[in-house]
Amino acid sequence: xxxxxxxxxxxxxxxxxxxxxxxxxxxxxxxxxxxxxxxxxxxxxxxxxxxxxxxxxxxxxxxxxxxxxxxxxxxxxxxxxxxxxxxxxxxxxxxxxxxxxxxxxxxxxxxxxxxxxxxxxxxxxxxxxxxxxxxxxxxxxxxxxxxxxxxxxxxxxxxxxxxxxxxxxxxxxxxxxxxxxxxxxxxxxxxxxxxxxxxxxxxxxxxxxxxxxxxxxxxxxxxxxxxxxxxxxxxxxxxxxxxxxxxxxxxxxxxxxxxxxxxxxxxxxxxxxxxxxxxxxxxxxxxxxxxxxxxxxxxxxxxxxxxxxxxxxxxxxxxxxxxxxxxxxxxxxxxxxxxxxxxxxxxxxxxxxxxxxxxxxxxxxxxxxxxxxxx
Numbered sequence: 001x002x003x004x005x006x007x008x009x010x011x012x013x014x015x016x017x018x019x020x021x022x023x024x025x026x027x028x029x030x031x032x033x034x035x036x037x038x039x040x041x042x043x044x045x046x047x048x049x050x051x052x053x054x055x056x057x058x059x060x061x062x063x064x065x066x067x068x069x070x071x072x073x074x075x076x077x078x079x080x081x082x083x084x085x086x087x088x089x090x091x092x093x094x095x096x097x098x099x100x101x102x103x104x105x106x107x108x109x110x111x112x113x114x115x116x117x118x119x120x121x122x123x124x125x126x127x128x129x130x131x132x133x134x135x136x137x138x139x140x141x142x143x144x145x146x147x148x149x150x151x152x153x154x155x156x157x158x159x160x161x162x163x164x165x166x167x168x169x170x171x172x173x174x175x176x177x178x179x180x181x182x183x184x185x186x187x188x189x190x191x192x193x194x195x196x197x198x199x200x201x202x203x204x205x206x207x208x209x210x211x212x213x214x215x216x217x218x219x220x221x222x223x224x225x226x227x228x229x230x231x232x233x234x235x236x237x238x239x240x241x242x243x244x245x246x247x248x249x250x251x252x253x254x255x256x257x258x259x260x261x262x263x264x265x266x267x268x269x270x271x272x273x274x275x276x277x278x279x280x281x282x283x284x285x286x287x288x289x290x291x292x293x294x295x296x297x298x299x300x301x302x303x304x305x306x307x308x309x310x311x312x313x314x315x316x317x318x319x320x321x322x323x324x325x326x327x328x329x330x331x332x333x334x335x336x337x338x339x340x341x342x343x344x345x346x347x348x349x350x351x352x353x354x355x356x357x358x359x360x361x362x363x364x365x366x367x368x369x370x371x372x373x374x375x
Contacts, residue, residue: 016084023080027105030073034109035116045114057110059123070125071132078102078136083143095134095141102133154224163319163361164218167312168235171215174308175242175249191244194252201254203288204297208258209265210288211309212236213281214316216266220274221323232266248302278324282317286335289313293342310347314339314354322358329355 048056081098089097106129113119219231236259243251269277301309314335321331332355340348 019080019084023077023084026076026080030077030105031109033073034113035119039117040115041117042115044117045112048114056114057107057121057123057126061124067124067128070128071135074102074106074129074132075136075139077105078133078138079140079143080136081133082137082140085141085144091141091144094144095137098137098140099130099134102137103130106130106133154227156222156224159365161218161221161361161365163315163358163365164221166357166361167214167218167316167319170308170312170315171211171235171239172242174305174312175239176246177302177304177308178246178248180247191249192251194250195256198253200252200257201297203291203295204252204254205257205261207288207292207297208255209261210258210281210285211312211316212259212262213266213269214285214312214320216262216269217278217281217320218316220270220277225270228270229267236263248305254297275324278320279326282320282324282326285313285317285320289317290338290342293339310343310350311354314351315357318351318354318358319361322362328359328362331355 078098081101082094085094085097103126106126110121110123110126113121215235216228216232219228219235223231240251240255240259243249243255269280317335318328318331322328332351336348336351336355339351
């Protein structure tokens, strides 16, 4: 049996391993964005070396969107490098080491861009990357005071509830379809255009509020109470990031406001009995869905996003009804009829399919696990 010290060391090692994998993923994404479309020309790099240091890294023009993208892309690099510094290092030394490594990474990538045909190295990019890495390093150095900010999340059941996982998968898919990343920082900056315009739609805000409450309900069914806040916050942040990263998505003020309102509401719903919380969430979701069908938002989302959103809302509503003790058959018939009247028979048929999916998921979740006889 492990003592307290051994258990702490085990969890710290597990957390550091996850942070290292996350850092590797972030660096891989930066490399991908820095060298796409991968048209290399070694003679261009040799010519730059012959011209001397002044031409290797000139101080050139950089658009405001590119500067902002360069700064933001290195925030996680600096934070993870500082947090992964040797445990014996104090916070100032960890931050300084992370800043140096982030600057070295940026400088190396910029110089290697001489090997490509379409990229132009720029000292401004190095400066913005280093600034972003420094800001992240300060945050990562402060996080070192916590025991395991990236520790594993304990599940509530050995067999996770399938429909709760389906809801989270639909939510992420709705934020990422068509799964084509924006390969330029300026394009990512344009993905935040609706947010920068400060325009919002009250019905869309209410719909996102209801959506985040459904996600909170799914997380409540999946993880132990101590892991709820961290998991919900992580899912919310990743959802906003996906809106910026992928083509065809936009980060809107509607979603940000909906999340801001959902955070205290989800905390309050956690404090009341589960069946009552799920019934309240179901009522909010049904009202938001009806308003959105009757008065569609002005934001021109692609058809794939609209379909996934409807699937998420319908599956979420029927699942909430089932786990709250309401007849799944009655809920499916009611939703199918109401949606067919508001959005047409095809949408009503989607509710019927969602009802079968929820029923199958609950049967799978509650069916006993077959025992393997001893040989």
